[in-house]
Amino acid sequence: xxxxxxxxxxxxxxxxxxxxxxxxxxxxxxxxxxxxxxxxxxxxxxxxxxxxxxxxxxxxxxxxxxxxxxxxxxxxxxxxxxxxxxxxxxxxxxxxxxxxxxxxxxxxxxxxxxxxxxxxxxxxxxxxxxxxxxxxxxxxxxxxxxxxxxxxxxxxxxxxxxxxxxxxxxxxxxxxxxxxxxxxxxxxxxxxxx
Amino acid sequence: xxxxxxxxxxxxxxxxxxxxxxxxxxxxxxxxxxxxxxxxxxxxxxxxxxxxxxxxxxxxxxxxxxxxxxxxxxxxxxxxxxxxxxxxxxxxxxxxxxxxxxxxxxxxxxxxxxxxxxxxxxxxxxxxxxxxxxxxxxxxxxxxxxxxxxxxxxxxxxxxxxxxxxxxxxxxxxxxxxxxxxxxxxxxxxxxxx
DNA sequence: GTTAGCATGTAAGGAGTTACATGATTTT
DNA sequence: AAAATCATGTAACTCCTTACATGCTAAC
Numbered sequence: 001x002x003x004x005x006x007x008x009x010x011x012x013x014x015x016x017x018x019x020x021x022x023x024x025x026x027x028x029x030x031x032x033x034x035x036x037x038x039x040x041x042x043x044x045x046x047x048x049x050x051x052x053x054x055x056x057x058x059x060x061x062x063x064x065x066x067x068x069x070x071x072x073x074x075x076x077x078x079x080x081x082x083x084x085x086x087x088x089x090x091x092x093x094x095x096x097x098x099x100x101x102x103x104x105x106x107x108x109x110x111x112x113x114x115x116x117x118x119x120x121x122x123x124x125x126x127x128x129x130x131x132x133x134x135x136x137x138x139x140x141x142x143x144x145x146x147x148x149x150x151x152x153x154x155x156x157x158x159x160x161x162x163x164x165x166x167x168x169x170x171x172x173x174x175x176x177x178x179x180x181x182x183x184x185x186x187x188x189x190x191x192x193x194x
Numbered sequence: 195x196x197x198x199x200x201x202x203x204x205x206x207x208x209x210x211x212x213x214x215x216x217x218x219x220x221x222x223x224x225x226x227x228x229x230x231x232x233x234x235x236x237x238x239x240x241x242x243x244x245x246x247x248x249x250x251x252x253x254x255x256x257x258x259x260x261x262x263x264x265x266x267x268x269x270x271x272x273x274x275x276x277x278x279x280x281x282x283x284x285x286x287x288x289x290x291x292x293x294x295x296x297x298x299x300x301x302x303x304x305x306x307x308x309x310x311x312x313x314x315x316x317x318x319x320x321x322x323x324x325x326x327x328x329x330x331x332x333x334x335x336x337x338x339x340x341x342x343x344x345x346x347x348x349x350x351x352x353x354x355x356x357x358x359x360x361x362x363x364x365x366x367x368x369x370x371x372x373x374x375x376x377x378x379x380x381x382x383x384x385x386x387x388x
Numbered sequence: 389g390t391t392a393g394c395a396t397g398t399a400a401g402g403a404g405t406t407a408c409a410t411g412a413t414t415t416t
Numbered sequence: 417a418a419a420a421t422c423a424t425g426t427a428a429c430t431c432c433t434t435a436c437a438t439g440c441t442a443a444c
Contacts, residue, residue: 158230
């Protein structure tokens with residue numbers, strides 16, 4: 001269960017919000033968006049689209065810009081029900097929102113949620129990562145395992161990566177709180193730890 | 195297929211090399227080792243152990259240190275065949291060795307391979323990540339997608355993370371080559387796939 | 389004219405999680 | 417005494433990837 005089915009649903013709904021799209025394009029955009037790891041396969045996307053069609057979350061539409069010469073492509077757009085579903089999914093706060101695979105796609109569509117939700121999700125994720133760090137720390141203490149040089153280096157790099165993400169989240173959180181205007185730049189060098 | 199079956203096999207073989215262990219402990223050690231993401235469930239580990247038993251890669255052994263009072267635990271140790279299999283898996287160079295999920299566990303057991311193999315795997319992974327960066331770069335150029343602020347920030351953070359891992363790999367490669375200088379050079383050539 | 393990319397699907401199968409079952413031992 | 421953790425499994429189910437199948441279109 002690398003990604004829960006809901007994640008791809010949310011992603012499709014979110015992307016389709018930008019305008020009608022067909023499957024192939026949807027896949028490209030998705031892989032660009034969260035392509036830091038596995039890519040989504042057609043065998044996964046097309047059935048998902050069919051399922052969403054049946055659930056009336058999306059509907060087929062005519063590709064207006066398609067020249068007559070081109071093979072007719074099936075273009076999807078969001079229905080009213082799909083829009084509600086998107087809103088519902090995006091306003092979820094709780095583990096599902098900040099677990100590894102779900103967080104990214106939610107974050108990408110943060111522009112369409114309230115700041116209150118954004119803050120809760122960002123803080124939730126940060127807490128999650130900090131718990132993870134604490135757990136590894138305590139596990140390491142009680143395990144007298146003869147760790148070799150490489151395993152140790154891997155551990156160190158892992159910890160550093162997570163700590164880095166925690167700092168990133170902290171910066172985003174203070175940015176959210178600091179500026180009420182949505183026009184601020186996120187890449188400030190505020191070194192607010194945690 | 196978050197992790198290919200071979201990965202858990204390699205991990206078990208590698209851990210068992212440190213001495214006999216039972217399932218529960220194996221799982222804990224494994225999750226500590228690569229716990230930056232999903233944890234391995236029992237429903238996954240125990241069947242894998244059974245399968246490895248049948249394949250004669252591991253065998254049950256008596257838990258020598260178990261007090262009589264304790265419930266007898268099934269302790270596994272590596273067979274000769276298991277040892278060969280470990281060697282075989284560890285000397286693989288090629289995509290399977292440097293894909294996301296496989297790389298970590300291989301790296302953790304680097305202490306038990308030749309430097310030649312280590313260098314090839316490290317370089318292979320670095321090339322992989324660099325290709326990924328290049329691909330995202332070029333995809334971004336040809337996509338005029340109206341990326342919102344948050345999606346952009348996510349992208350930026352992703353790129354930075356990968357770039358960071360590339361630097362890490364470069365440092366490790368230099369270290370392997372005996373160049374103990376903390377600074378890494380951009381020199382590289384070997385990217386031959388296999 | 390042939391390769392590469394566009395475009396849409398289906399079927400089989402693998403891998404692994406969740407939930408279920410059960411019970412011992414240690415810690416609070 | 418209760419709660420946590422140790423300890424070992426199985427069955428059902430979900431999700432996803434791989435491989436297959438098909439055909440168009442742009443570029444070289």
